[in-house]
Amino acid sequence: MMNMKKTFGFLLTLLSILIFSQAKSVKKLPVKTTPKTAVKKASAPKPNPDLVRINEEVPVLIPQKKDDQFGYINQKGKFIIQPQYHIAVFFAEDCNLLNSPNEKIRKFGTKEYATVEKDMISYRINQAGKRVYQYKNSDLGKCKSEYKQQQYQAYILNGFYGIIEPAKFVNAADYRDYQIYPQYQYLHIMEGDDVSNPMIVASHNDKFGVIDVNNKVIIPFEYSNIKRNFSWKLGKMFEVTKDGKNYYYIDSKNKAY
Structure with a gap:
């Protein structure tokens, strides 16, 4: 009988230890909080102060000749693209490029670019004066007819x-x-x-x-x-x-x- 009591007591002790150890194991660990990093909003590109509009009716960049070479001035008369071309026309659409069989080339036909010529080679340049495209006959498409009958x-x-x-x-x-x-x-x-x-x-x-x-x-x-x-x-x-x-x-x- 004594042995049974001892055995029963031992089991109760063992059970208490197990319950106590489980209670400790499920104790929640403190959650580490990390400081939130502020997400910087992408700032809009600052407008180029040289491409100022004084007169809304005329282009921002205007072809100008100096020493037998053409460049582009802004509306204040300052050269933004230095004179270096034999021919320089207004920034305007080129329908041959807009209708190019090469889809990658068509963007160069928009009014964001101008046609210039140097050393008998024709290019399209952007408003920063960079040559972004050199004309190739294989890139030229057919212009759609936009002829308007003159009233007078x-x-x-x-x-x-x-x-x-x-x-x-x-x-x-x-x-x-x-x-x-x-x-x-x-x-x-x-x-x-x-x-x-x-x-x-x-x-x-x-x-x-x-x-x-x-x-x-x-x-x-x-x-x-x-x-x-x-x-x-x-x-x-x-x-x-x-x-x-x-x-x-x-x-x-x-x-x-």
């Missing part, structure tokens, strides 16, 4: 130029049929997006200026020549000269750049 056209009467609207013009002997009665030495309608209100290069008293279809003078007659190119369509600017040699760009308010 020049008309010559007795050696003088005027403007008519062909859809309404009936009788050349009736001055009321003319949009602008022939009175200029020369007229040329500049290509642009607004065919109902085109800019018209005109010559009067051997000087060139710009008028609209209502015969309002936009650019005074003070230039020896105004080029009939795509400067108005691409950059809302006119390429002018007073001495017949040095050409530069002006905006529609006759401000020179």
Whole structure:
């Protein structure tokens, strides 16, 4: 009987030890807290102070010639891309590249790039002046036809130029049929997006200026020549000269750049 009591007592002691050890094993350990690291938000790129817009109607970068080489100035007249090219045109779309059979090339056809030429090689450059693409014939696609029928056209009467609207013009002997009665030495309608209100290069008293279809003078007659190119369509600017040699760009308010 004594042995049984001893055995029973031993079992109770052993059971107590086991229960106590389990209670200790399930005790929660303190959780370590790590300090949260602040996630930095990506800051927006700072605008280039050199690409400032003073006039919203004209491009940020404007082709400019110096010492027979072309570069690009900003609207304040500072050279941002140094003169080094034989040809430099406005930053504008190139439909041949936009429709390139090579999809990787098409981005270079957007208006974020400009076409330049140096040593008989044509490139596309970005606004930082970096050459990002060299033209290859195999990359050129076909431009989609975007021709807009002109609403007005020049008309010559007795050696003088005027403007008519062909859809309404009936009788050349009736001055009321003319949009602008022939009175200029020369007229040329500049290509642009607004065919109902085109800019018209005109010559009067051997000087060139710009008028609209209502015969309002936009650019005074003070230039020896105004080029009939795509400067108005691409950059809302006119390429002018007073001495017949040095050409530069002006905006529609006759401000020179």
